[in-house]
Each structure stands twice: as C-alpha cells, then as structure tokens.
Amino acid sequence: MREEEEPSWFARFDEDLPAPDELMPLSQSLITRDLAAAFDIPTHTHGGGPLSGADAAGAAEMNGGASSAAGSSGGNGGGNGEEPARTLKRPRLVWTPQLHKRFVDAVAHLGIKNAVPKTIMQLMSVDGLTRENVASHLQKYRLYLKRMQGLGNGGGGGGGSHSSGSGTDAATEHLFATGPSPFLPPGRGPPGADPYTPYAAMPAAHHHHHHPQQIGHFHHPAARPLGHYGAGPGAGFDHGFLSRAVASGAPVGPPGMHHRMVGGGAAMGMMAPSSFADELELGSRGGAGAGGRRELTLFPTSGDH
C-alpha cells in the first residue's frame, strides 16, 4: 500500500526552470538497501521499490580500506538471504555531514513553520530517506537549537521584543523571531565547537495548531535578519536556492486550511531544488575504531571530482 513516488515530477510548466541538468544532479542517492546489504549483489534492481533505483554510480569505494566490516560477504548471510524487499529493516542511516548540511539548509530555508519532516524530506530530495529518518534527526536538531539558544545567550539582550506588528508574515521573520538573542557572538568559541550549524531559532512557543500562512512571495536571499553567523558579510549564503520551488509547491495552505493537504488538488510535492552550496567538510572518516556496524550511508554525489 505504500506507494512512494519517485521524484520525477520535476519537469513542470513554465517558469524558467533551469535545465533538467540542474535538477538532476540533485538527487542524491542513498545507498540502496541492496547495495548496502551486500556490496555485491548483482544488479538486482529490486523492483518494487521506488527506492532509488538510481544509479548508484560508482561510488562504491571511498576511503580506502577500512572497511572490513561488513562482513561482507562471507556468507552473506547469515541470515538473510534474499529478502523480500518489503519488510526489510534498513540499516541505520548515517547522517554524514553532507547529508546533514542538506538537512540544515532545507530547514533554514523553509522556516520553522514549514520545517516539518515531510517537507524537509521532500526538499532534500534524497532518495531513500524516509520521513521517519528526517523526523528523528529533526528532533535532535531542534533539541540542539534549543539548547544553544538557552546557552548562547546570555545576555543580554534581552529584550527582544520586536514589535513588529502583528503581521509578521514573512517566513523570514518567523525564522528568527522569538529569538531573544539573535545572533551568536562572532567570537563564538566555546570549547567544543559546534557540530551543527544553526540557522534558525526556535520560537519559545510553538505549540498547537499550525497556523495558516499566506503563501506568496518568497524571499530572495536578501535580508536575513541575522544571517551571518560566523560568516562575514557576503558570506556565501546566497542561495539561489529553492526559493520559488518551495513557495510553489509548498504545502502551505491557504488561510483557513487546517489539516488537509496531501491530496488536495494538485500542487504539491514538486519542488526543484536548485543548487545547494556544497562545501565544507569532507572526509575524515577515520576509521579508527570503527566498529563495524552496518549502516546505511549516503553517497556524496558531489564527491566526484
């Protein structure tokens, strides 16, 4: 019963969508279970699954060595033999920095309001990633933000009150609103660097009812109330990102809409992520230690080159 859909709905009408080329590369493929489960399974393209299917391309390698794990082969088995694709439990997802980056970017650009698992998942466009995966990670991420909010601020500030009228409508505002302490001190440097990169702050009160928000225009990378957290002006933060994409397909309902969405009408679910800024982090997987857990991992699509 679950029919997932393949992200192929891109092609949409008008607008100057960048050539498919732009969109295409976006699809990151998560390792497919088959692949993960056994590195060598002979092309089995599963079939039923909408899972990826993609070309796993030759990414199978990576660092050298290491890896013993997996048990690779050997038998494979152990127990599992072929398995019906369904009912298969997938290995734990490993949130690699790149994957996390995508996640954070998606959340940041969506705005707290829309940053819900499903939307994030769709925006990320990562095949194989499930809502549960995102939800779980989102939970942790929120916790992190909250924690940071409490800590980082000291002071200050206080006062946050923004009176901006009530009409805070722009998602932009929402994003950082409520933040008594808008930005982190440039010098941030508590011992222990931050593992994550917070771009959004959490409203102290976000309980109950998602309210409707008017859809509409979306922002360009322009004013970010505070945008540069450790980055200087002009830091690379501009993203030609999904601006429109999100807006268009946004599940955001028209005023008055409560819980009804999927299924209604047509617009939904199609977003073309454009280009994420890829950078940062890489590698370092150090194998040391390791242990050996069978985990699902993601292919750094941009890894090539």
Added chain:
DNA sequence: TTACCAATAT
C-alpha cells in the same frame, strides 16, 4: 485518515 511531536527503546 495522515502527519507531527515527544518519549522511549535499541
């Protein structure tokens, strides 16, 4: 009904 969220379990 679906999806979110928070708690809980592994």
Added chain:
DNA sequence: TATATTGGTA
C-alpha cells in the same frame, strides 16, 4: 552516542 520505533495528539 545516534538512530529507530512507538504512542499520543492535532
């Protein structure tokens, strides 16, 4: 620890 899974709720 990090992630998955479950339960309750909107």
